[in-house]
Amino acid sequence: MHFRLKFAGTLAAVAVLLPLAGCGVGGGDKRADHKTVATDTPLKGSVTFQTWSLKNDKFTPYFTALIADFQTKHPGTTINWIDQPGDGYSTKVSSQVTSGSLPDVVNLPPDIAHSMAKVGALLDLTKNVPTLSADYVKSGLDAYTFPDFANATYGLPWYLGTDVSYWNKTMLTRNGLDPTKPPKTFEDLVAQAKIMHDKSGGKDFLMSRAPGLSDIVNSGTKLMTADGKRFDFSTPAAQAMLDQYTKAFEAGYLPSNVLTDTYEGNSTLFSKQQVAWTTGAGNYINSLAQTNPTLAAQVVPSPSLDTPPLYVQGISVAAKSKNLPLALAFARFATDNANQTAFVKLAQGYLPGTAAAAADPVYSRSDGTPQGDATAFAYQGMQRAVNFTPPGWTDAMNTYLNQQIALAMTGKQSSKQALDNAVTKANQLLSD
Known part of the structure; x- marks a missing residue:
């Protein structure tokens, strides 16, 4: 379960x-x-x-x-x-x-x-x-x-x-960040990721995943038209969000393999204390205490960034x-x-x-x-969480979206083109 x-x-x-x-x-x-x-x-x-x-x-x-x-x-x-x-x-x-x-x-x-x-x-x-x-x-x-x-x-x-946000207070402190004032928004996250990157010489990370549907929604974008019949998420706000991720990736604020098959996942990297932020259920600290008590003692929670899933x-x-x-x-x-x-x-x-x-x-x-x-x-x-996955969204759509995002983040196409392509493909699959 x-x-x-x-x-x-x-x-x-x-x-x-x-x-x-x-x-x-x-x-x-x-x-x-x-x-x-x-x-x-x-x-x-x-x-x-x-x-x-x-x-x-x-x-x-x-x-x-x-x-x-x-x-x-x-x-x-x-x-x-x-x-x-x-x-x-x-x-x-x-x-x-x-x-x-x-x-x-x-x-x-x-x-x-x-x-x-x-x-x-x-x-x-x-x-x-x-x-x-x-x-x-x-x-x-x-x-x-x-x-x-x-x-x-x-x-x-x-x-x-x-989801709740969880932070490694030891990593935050040694990189000049205040664990009592963790990021509250995506913009805060990017700003603090820069500080951690610069302070650690690129050895420690705060951000460690590529964006997805939740980030699109948190940009203020609705994924579907008002009647719920078509996808329509290539908005200026969503494009700007992807641009921010692209710039952060280019600057080295995310692990270099985050877009490759060797990426181990945010939760694993957090457990290895290679990144200072992860998300998890409300009982994450208790669960972590059973498997990694040393790390559990260093973890502090905060509300989920922006709108929770x-x-x-x-x-x-x-x-x-x-x-x-x-x-x-x-x-x-x-x-x-x-x-x-x-x-x-x-x-x-x-x-x-x-x-x-x-x-x-x-x-x-x-x-x-x-x-x-x-x-x-x-x-x-x-109380304010949103089910980010709309009815009709399939694994095939998600795979294609991730591919387009990766192309944008590696500079092979613009954020607008990536999201335009993803919307077109999703609507084709929806009508098939």
Whole structure:
């Protein structure tokens, strides 16, 4: 159960799922998702609940108790829990849709939920949960609210994550930087990267990754048109951001191999104390204390630069469930505040997607330790975090964008040409 791994695995799946839109999946009723579910009748019967790679010694007792609690509260109901392995999940969901066997209640990330909504396979929750905006974190709801489907919402935020910035205070101090005043913005980062480079004679680094979608968004650029149907991110602001990265790379503020296959990744370089900045989940310091206690003692956290990224898993309801009242009731039960907070106590590093959790000092207030600060920064950041990966963005698009960025950063083409090319290619792949 790891957001970075799970989300990377789902991106390629969109290409598998999107062609279903023209296949007549679900018969002629493409708008089954817009139905209104009766909630004033007694719950009875059974539904199937599907999770993604969560059946193990750690989480099975939780789900067993969750289901037993619901069934006790609603006599005469049965929740059948199934779990799918991590690999090939999107392909499995696609097969379930085509065969008419999509579970009644299903754990989906936003990209797969979008593909399912495209073929009318998921229930519009905006019409069926009157307290939706009051019950759940706005950033999580936004991830499941799709402009190209009339801003309907197709998932209840369940467990969420975001990034916090982490700094090596020893490296900062020896290079004339104040660890109590780390960078807050991209511009601050570049300025302090120059100081570290000059002070260390090019031996120490603050910046150690090439830009990507998150940097484009943090330039103030929207990735897609307002209707959510086309990519459109080659803006003057995005081009200026890429120009800044290019100049920093040329000046030696980033490792020379950051654009090559020998690049080990920001997190690895941070653990080797070759770079002074990395990002990670809110429990990073505790995790680091288990593997590298010496380094953990040197780490100080700060809020994520600019807009934090959002990593989110949600629970959706199948529009063609034969027992929609029970399916909707269980989806809401599984994602209510009490059950979400109980779940994330096991899923360390993640945060509940409920608005009520804001009142819980476990998430919103620090105990004064660096780890406590990081937990609070993560929760505060999640309130304004954004899912940078838009529906329909695939691995092929990301690979091409990275190639174009590398060409720009090595002076082989302008930033404008690189982003223009990436937009053109992404729209071609989107329409294929």
